[in-house]
Amino acid sequence: MITRLFLAALFAGTAFPASAEVAKPPALTADGVPAMPDALAAATRPYMESRSAGFGGWNAADRSMLIS
Template sequence: MISRLPMALLLALSVAPAALAEAPKPAAIVADGLPAVPDDLVAATQPYLQTRRATFLGWNAADQS
């Protein structure tokens, strides 16, 4: 059975260079010598990056309905 890390590396290495695009990087991050991020990977991770905060405001023990 192949573990996830070697499988992910194999998948990443098998992506054709023509399918690679330049994903936008924040201005505060400097990345020299890194390969371009595939469009498929950018699209697949977008749902995980769309988050929002939730704050616990309180709980009333008498109001348990």
């Protein structure tokens, strides 16, 4: 029973194909790479938008870091 439930959950995502694909930039050549569904791109978008921060120094007066 548990095996059937596990297999059903495992293959549930492959039952319905993705409705659309994310466009690849023309500068990239992808050979044999599967298409990325819109749902996956939307789910990972918050993790792709980030800024860099660097250690600017140390404030000895109040013992805090300066970030630039």
